[in-house]
Amino acid sequence: MAKDFDEVKSELNTLLEEEHSFRTVVIDSVDWLERLIFEDVCREFGVRNIERADGGYGKGYVHGTDRWREVLGILDELRNRKGMVVILIAYAKVERFEDPENIAYDRYVPRLHKFAAAVLTEWVDNVFFATTKFRVQRETFGFSGERGIASPIGADGGERIIRTVGSPACVAKNRVGLPAEIPLSWPAFIEAYQACTETNNQIKLTK
Numbered sequence: 001m002a003k004d005f006d007e008v009k010s011e012l013n014t015l016l017e018e019e020h021s022f023r024t025v026v027i028d029s030v031d032w033l034e035r036l037i038f039e040d041v042c043r044e045f046g047v048r049n050i051e052r053a054d055g056g057y058g059k060g061y062v063h064g065t066d067r068w069r070e071v072l073g074i075l076d077e078l079r080n081r082k083g084m085v086v087i088l089i090a091y092a093k094v095e096r097f098e099d100p101e102n103i104a105y106d107r108y109v110p111r112l113h114k115f116a117a118a119v120l121t122e123w124v125d126n127v128f129f130a131t132t133k134f135r136v137q138r139e140t141f142g143f144s145g146e147r148g149i150a151s152p153i154g155a156d157g158g159e160r161i162i163r164t165v166g167s168p169a170c171v172a173k174n175r176v177g178l179p180a181e182i183p184l185s186w187p188a189f190i191e192a193y194q195a196c197t198e199t200n201n202q203i204k205l206t207k
Contacts, residue, residue, distance in 0.1 A: 003036075006040070016081070023085060030089065031111040064115065090111060093110075121171065126178075127173045131160075159183070
């Protein structure tokens with residue numbers, strides 16, 4: 001496990017500059033990397049809290065965003081020069097979304113500061129939300145009234161899936177026309193991805 005931001009950059013640059021047979025680079029997780037980035041910003045400005053870096057007023061997060069762009073620059077090179085697949089893993093949190101066209105509602109978003117989340121979700125080709133299928137049933141409990149009971153759908157605690165299209169419930173996107181929901185497995189993803197790629201190529205040839 002990397003102990004600081006410089007170590008992360010050093011390891012990524014090693015993949016970039018040295019010969020190897022690796023085809024995939026995975027950062028697990030980006031919310032842990034964000035902690036290292038905040039610590040690096042705090043060290044630069046001699047403070048103990050990111051909120052106070054460079055005089056405060058959110059400037060610490062701006063400096064953190066610059067460090068994210070450093071990481072993405074190396075990852076771009078790994079993809080373009082080394083042909084590596086880049087996978088970024090993030091934990092999720094529930095956040096209030098102020099929709100200008102509707103009332104505010106809660107949704108799942110990456111567990112990152114909003115600046116970093118915006119940069120990363122724009123940079124990647126796909127954003128997937130991993131979850132478990134379940135249904136909610138209303139049941140009455142005496143004088144306590146009704147409440148919702150969540151029950152898993154499928155064996156072993158419920159079928160694990162990934163959502164590939166954004167909705168009021170979560171942040172997600174894909175740029176190749178994947179189905180809105182696919183099983184949470186690498187073979188299922190590759191099969192769906194290859195099918196979309198073949199279809200898109202046929203459309204291009206037709207045009």
